[in-house]
Amino acid sequence: MPYIPTLVPSSLPSLPGAGSxxxxxxxxxxxxxxxxxxxxxxxxxxxxxxxxxxxxxxxxxxxxxxxxxxxxxxxxxxxxxxxxxxxxxxxxxxxxxxxxxxxxxxxxxxxxxxxxxxxxxxxxxxxxxxxxxxxxxxxxxxxxxxxxxxxxxxxxxxxxxxxxxxxxxxxxxxxxxxLLIPQVRALGAGILASAGLISVVAGLAVQGTLSNVFAGLQLAFTDAIRVDDVVFVEGKQGSIEEITLTYVVVLLADERRLILPSTHFTTNPFENWSRGSTELSGSILLDLTWQAPVERLRARVSQLLEASELWDGRHGSVTVADAAGGMMQISIFVSARNAADLASLRGELRERLVAELQEKYPEALPKPVGPRPPA
Structure with a gap:
């Protein structure tokens, strides 16, 4: 191997015990x-x-x-x-x-x-x-x-x-x-001599990166979000998949990934659906006619909730939220252990109730509006 005097120091440290x-x-x-x-x-x-x-x-x-x-x-x-x-x-x-x-x-x-x-x-x-x-x-x-x-x-x-x-x-x-290269050590001495100017320039150059780094540390240790938390951000629902020093990866319901800078979660409002606990509540809205059997719907919803493994037993009520113009809006308020169970429970109840109304109480369903007649 050729001798390289310009790249190596005059003497490199030797290991203890060498030449024993x-x-x-x-x-x-x-x-x-x-x-x-x-x-x-x-x-x-x-x-x-x-x-x-x-x-x-x-x-x-x-x-x-x-x-x-x-x-x-x-x-x-x-x-x-x-x-x-x-x-x-x-x-x-x-x-x-x-x-x-x-x-x-x-x-x-x-x-x-x-x-x-x-x-x-x-x-x-x-x-x-x-x-x-x-x-x-x-x-x-x-x-x-x-x-x-x-x-x-x-x-x-x-x-x-x-x-x-x-x-x-x-x-x-x-x-x-x-530091093994003499020329770099000499360059380092020159940089240290002008450290004030270099620090200002470097601070301006990496201001965005450093802000994201500190935001990532803030998110981790203030417990604002955690891995696997369910969040609603930028109009989309998803779960926190990864938190790095500079960005956060949100796994959306359709398996796409939304990548946001860490500063987004420290400077913009967002919803954390599992911040204190994973339990969530939600409503199912049904637009029905005044002929809808509310009491029977209430009893049927109770039966379906008792038979479902997705329901956590905290909330399960049926109320008439509005009634005007020959129509009334039925609100079914339910709860589940987490966001995934809540979404599945709401879909299951909605599907079962609509099917039973179509079969047993067709008069309770609003009539579809046909196309307008030509002028």
């Missing part, structure tokens, strides 16, 4: 066996990578045996195998090169690439561990407290915290890689 007596002993024994000196560093790197793979495999095998009764947790931990192998491989390769070729001319370039890989692997491992912590917390809470409302609140907050932590980890990883 065990490594020197192994190096001396290999040299005594007649292996060419040029091939010795690469043999050492190969041994280090092989050792990293073996250690990762053995650790994964032990973890799988211990967590044999927890398949979900075991699956999440297995996602750490590849980044852990990479971290151990890059760290071992750096130590091997330090022990076998400490003064080689190509060491600066190779160390630069090795440190870049090590930083990237550590960042990858950290993001996977953040996912593992998130899933473990939610799984533990599901076992200890089956309350769906509190679980939804916890999932919203933990998910946002994990996203923030992931963004911080990736930012630190990129900064660490850039």
């Amino acid at each position: 007596e065990p490594l020197e002993a192994i190096t001396d024994s290999v040299e005594a066996s007649g292996v060419p000196a040029e091939a010795l560093p690469w043999i050492a790197v190969g041994v280090a990578v092989l050792a990293a793979v073996v250690v990762s495999y053995v650790a994964a095998f032990i973890v799988n045996r211990i967590l044999s009764r927890h398949p979900v947790l075991r699956s999440d931990i297995n996602r750490c195998r590849i980044p852990t192998t990479l971290v151990l491989s890059f760290a071992g390769a750096l130590s091997a090169l330090q022990a076998t070729a400490p003064d080689a001319s190509w060491r600066e370039a190779s160390d630069f690439l090795m440190f870049v890989g090590l930083i990237g692997a550590i960042a990858w491992l950290a993001t996977v561990l953040l996912h593992l912590v998130e899933n473990s917390l939610l799984a533990k809470y599901r076992r200890e407290s089956p309350n769906p409302r509190r679980l939804s609140k916890l999932r919203t907050q933990v998910s946002l915290l994990r996203r923030v932590a992931t963004a911080v980890v990736l930012t630190l990883a990129v900064a660490g890689i850039l």
Whole structure:
């Protein structure tokens, strides 16, 4: 690999334990066996990578045996195998090169690439561990407290915290890689010298993004909306599917997704139908003639509600909401455990009552208005 003096610092940090007596002993024994000196560093790197793979495999095998009764947790931990192998491989390769070729001319370039890989692997491992912590917390809470409302609140907050932590980890990883380049470090000193002007310009440039980020955090920790909440926003009903740092995804009834910036929910009014509880109430309106048997309708509605699994038993009444011009409006007020059950209950009652009125009391139905005669 060619020497790259303009991209790497004059001296990169070495890992603790590099050049220790065990490594020197192994190096001396290999040299005594007649292996060419040029091939010795690469043999050492190969041994280090092989050792990293073996250690990762053995650790994964032990973890799988211990967590044999927890398949979900075991699956999440297995996602750490590849980044852990990479971290151990890059760290071992750096130590091997330090022990076998400490003064080689190509060491600066190779160390630069090795440190870049090590930083990237550590960042990858950290993001996977953040996912593992998130899933473990939610799984533990599901076992200890089956309350769906509190679980939804916890999932919203933990998910946002994990996203923030992931963004911080990736930012630190990129900064660490850039600091390995001398020219970037010099540029950073110049930027710090004019930090006041830069901060003003950056603040103006990302004002919209930062406002959405803070709005997302506000939504998560003020409990205004949670994942799975039923909302009525922009004239549409849906459920909160995802809350990110900058936008909220609303799953509509027809399975379309309405994506709104987080600031929309902090600056505009909206309806949250499951804010305090999931129970909802609603009305069914029927326009009938004065010949409609109101008492029989009231008794029939009670029978249908008692037989329905969708009714939660809180509200179930039939009243005459209006009567004028030979017509009256029947209002049937019912309740259900959640928005989906309420919609199904209203549709079921409306369908059953209209069918029975058509069959038994056709005189109660308004006559359809025919086309106007030609002038």
